[in-house]
Amino acid sequence: MFSSRCLPRLALSQARNRSYHLDAINEHELFSVTTRRWLWNEEQQRAARYLPFNVQALVDVATKASGAKRCTSIKKIQDGIFNRTLSLRFDNDVELIAKIPFPTAGPKHYCTASEVATLDYLRTEHGIPTPIVRAWCSRADSSPVGIEYILYEKIxxxxxxxxxxxxxxxxxxxxxxxxxxxxxxxxxxxxxxxxxxxxxxxxxxxxxxxxxxxxxxxxxxxxxxxxxxxxxxxxxxxxxxxxxxxxxxxxxxxxxxxxxxxxxxxxxxxxxxxxxxxxxxxxxxxxxxxxxxxxxxxxxxxxxxxxxxxxxxxxxxxxxxxxxxxxxxxxxxxxxxxxxxxxxxxxxxxYDCERHPLVVWPESPEELPGLATEFDALDDEQQREALVALRRAERKKLHEITLREEDPSLAKEMYxxxxxxxxxxxxxxxxxxxxxxxxxxxxxxxxxxxxxxxxxxxxxxxxxxxxDISEVDSKQIEEEWNESVRQAASRRRILEEIGVDPSSDGLVSEEEYDAVKQAFSEARARAMAAVSNPEERQRLVETWPWSKGQLSLTAELCH
Missing domain, CATH: 3.90.1200 (Aminoglycoside 3'-phosphotransferase; Chain: A, domain 2)
Incomplete structure (x- = not known):
């Protein structure tokens, strides 16, 4: 394994003669989020994930790490919440994955250094199948590439x-x-x-x-x-x-x-x-x-x-x-x-799942869940939903049964x-x-x-x-918390109705953006129309949770 925190500049100069021809590379594609949009705080989210770097330097590092003479392709696989992943292929049929952490992922240096060590530790100490790291850099300012990265073998x-x-x-x-x-x-x-x-x-x-x-x-x-x-x-x-x-x-x-x-x-x-x-x-x-x-x-x-x-x-x-x-x-x-x-x-x-009203959990610890008697009266779509829920429940129960057989103490702690x-x-x-x-x-x-x-x-x-929490205070705390939970459930319902993952901070695909944005605007209009009091309507405008400038947890920088 070529395991270096940052490839020495001398090694880079020696690798130039086998570098990838970069004329056809779209740097915007490699540096920016191009396949996803945000319904709110998009500028902030995009800025947190704009990471320019020296593409040729990364290719040179990867070519040396792969043992190849030449890189034959480099392309983006995914823009994730915390990382960008690239695929690099070489003339010896090796494919490496480049993982580039965003500033939202964790602390500079420590986040990358710990992940690399953890992968190595798990694989070499315990035989757990983790990616084999070929090269990495946790100190962007000391690397010709100009960013932190991990290059590992594709599993x-x-x-x-x-x-x-x-x-x-x-x-x-x-x-x-x-x-x-x-x-x-x-x-x-x-x-x-x-x-x-x-x-x-x-x-x-x-x-x-x-x-x-x-x-x-x-x-x-x-x-x-x-x-x-x-x-x-x-x-x-x-x-x-x-x-x-x-x-x-x-x-x-x-x-x-x-x-x-x-x-x-x-x-x-x-x-x-x-x-x-x-x-x-x-x-x-x-x-x-x-x-x-x-x-x-x-x-x-x-x-x-x-x-x-x-x-x-x-x-x-x-x-x-x-x-x-x-x-x-x-x-x-x-x-x-x-x-x-x-x-x-x-x-x-x-293996976890949520409870579903049509899935019946047996009292016996060895039996698998089944369907409620009302199943036959459902329409096709409802039956489909129930069958999906049943399969999730069966997997969870099998996980519990297997864990209780193989490791009773862990199963007791978990279940x-x-x-x-x-x-x-x-x-x-x-x-x-x-x-x-x-x-x-x-x-x-x-x-x-x-x-x-x-x-x-x-x-x-x-x-x-x-x-010392009095009963009066306890009741008030519970009321405040229940109201927070109610509001969170309402927000979740609005997002789910328009097809947005409530935990995604408004992230949708490029293809879905226009339609979802329109549905989102209509949902806001319906919420406003449901409030008759002008003061309450103004309060809703000011506190609408998905306005520009509202908190986006996935845009919070860690360095």
């Missing part, structure tokens, strides 16, 4: 998401074919205990003060290979997004959960230090103080810190193109962190009522405290109530909750 196969076909018999379902392989990976990841909370790096990429710290918890014996890696600062976007990269705050690694939880409080307080709304700032600061008091009571002594895939969706799972489907690779470990196990372990989205979900509810204040400006202060207040609801099961019914 053969097809995305599991493209094989989501509920017409197949369950025994032929590709999601079922690879189930044992994914369960084995989940089980393996859950058993690896690290020494600190943070992210994985090569030893030489962490500060000197961290290089002598062990990678693993003291009950795990390191191997020669594992000594190449260390835990360094977290790449969790919460510590970097929306201007936080400029803050002088603690970003780890942390030796225990309490230190991490208090670092989140410091991050939240530093984020509002210069906020123009003094009233909001005082309220938020008071909630941070409440949270800090709470931390000393709820921070678990548990120090089982594990690594988990941050985005376990079918699009990130590659399988063989023909049956039987084999698990070829798991991609996109960008943003992976090491933290307490109960905040990592969750039913992977590839049982007092498992990870309850613990996440108990620790929800830590997940909420830095989100007050984005989600609203009711989100933080409600997290305190969620924690209080679990408190008796953790500490005992006779132990008082550390925060």
């Amino acid at each position: 053969p196969g097809v995305q599991l998401a493209l094989l989501d076909n509920d017409d197949l018999p369950l025994e032929d379902d590709p999601f079922v074919d690879i189930l044992m392989g994914l369960v084995a990976i989940e089980s393996r990841l859950s058993k690896i205990g690290f020494s600190q909370i943070g992210s994985i790096y090569y030893k030489e990429d962490v500060p000197y003060s961290l290089r002598n710290r062990p990678l693993y918890a003291d009950w795990l014996v390191p191997k020669a290979n594992s000594e190449r890696f260390r835990i360094g600062p977290t790449v969790d976007r919460e510590f970097w997004r929306a201007g936080r990269a400029a803050l002088d705050i603690d970003r780890g690694p942390w030796p225990d959960v309490r230190s991490w939880m208090l670092a989140l409080a410091a991050c939240a307080r530093a984020s509002i230090a210069h906020h123009p709304d003094e009233h909001l700032k005082r309220e938020y600061d008071g909630l941070i103080s409440d949270y800090e008091r709470l931390v000393h009571h709820i921070a678990p002594a548990n120090k089982h810190f594990i690594l988990w895939h941050p985005d376990f969706y079918p699009r990130n799972i590659l399988v063989s193109e023909s049956r039987p489907r084999l698990l070829n690779g798991i991609i996109d470990w960008q943003g992976a962190v090491v933290t307490i196990d109960c905040l990592q372990v969750s039913i992977p989205p590839v 049982d009522a007092r498992g990870a979900l309850a613990k996440q509810c108990y620790l929800r204040p830590a997940l909420a405290i830095t989100r007050g400006l984005e989600e609203g202060l009711p989100y933080i207040r409600q997290s305190f109530l969620d924690c209080r609801a679990i408190w008796p099961f953790v500490k005992g019914r006779d132990v008082p909750f550390p925060l």
